[in-house]
Amino acid sequence: MSDPHHTADHDTHAAPAPSAFKKIANIVVLLGLPLLVVGSLVSYYKAQSGGHVVSDMSEEAVTGRIQKVGMLQLGESTREPKTGEEVYKAQCTTCHAAGLVGAPKFGDAAAWAPRIATGYAALLNSALKGKNNMAAQGGGAFADFEVGRGVVYMANAAGAKFEEPKAPETAAAPAAAASEAK
Numbered sequence: 001m002s003d004p005h006h007t008a009d010h011d012t013h014a015a016p017a018p019s020a021f022k023k024i025a026n027i028v029v030l031l032g033l034p035l036l037v038v039g040s041l042v043s044y045y046k047a048q049s050g051g052h053v054v055s056d057m058s059e060e061a062v063t064g065r066i067q068k069v070g071m072l073q074l075g076e077s078t079r080e081p082k083t084g085e086e087v088y089k090a091q092c093t094t095c096h097a098a099g100l101v102g103a104p105k106f107g108d109a110a111a112w113a114p115r116i117a118t119g120y121a122a123l124l125n126s127a128l129k130g131k132n133n134m135a136a137q138g139g140g141a142f143a144d145f146e147v148g149r150g151v152v153y154m155a156n157a158a159g160a161k162f163e164e165p166k167a168p169e170t171a172a173a174p175a176a177a178a179s180e181a182k
């Protein structure tokens with residue numbers, strides 16, 4: 001007996017509650033559903049475009065990295081050693097073409113003769129380490145034998161008969177082996 005009464009009482013009491021709840025639920029659904037739809041559309045779109053952008057970028061990045069590494073290896077292992085003329089034109093001509101700051105002028109036998117007389121080793125030493133107004137390697141960044149070729153190129157142009165130094169085989173071999181191992 002108390003049960004039906006309780007239920008009835010509960011129902012009459014609860015009667016306004018469901019309707020209020022329904023209104024709130026309606027509002028939530030009316031406002032929330034479009035928000036949900038828009039939100040999920042936005043996140044779907046984001047995921048779609050974001051995914052595309054990421055995959056495109058990583059592809060580019062991967063290609064870029066492969067290219068960079070490949071180019072670096074090419075530069076390191078297969079760079080042609082510079083000839084004396086190339087070294088001269090790249091670095092030494094600045095001072096030696098016109099005889100700037102006291103440099104013996106290119107092709108000036110009189111200026112070079114006393115220097116040539118000191119021998120190739122002494123001239124190479126000066127060129128590698130620098131002398132007075134000339135910085136080490138004339139300010140360049142070459143292999144030592146390339147600087148040597150530059151010295152020979154200039155000295156021979158002024159009457160010397162030095163032999164052009166060859167590229168050391170031992171220096172190239174480990175580099176080639178290392179790049180093959182990779």
Ligand code: HEC
Binds near residue numbers: 093102124
């Ligand atoms: C910044 C200017 C400058 C540049 C660049 C330069 N030289 Fe010189 N070079 C000099 C001057 C100055 C002297 C004379 C040094 C002295 O005897 O006082 C000289 C002297 C020399 C001599 C004679 C050294 C001796 O013992 O008498 C050689 C060899 C030489 N240079 C080679 C080179 C080579 C090779 C290069 C390029 C890789 C080069 N120089 C680049 C300024 C330069």
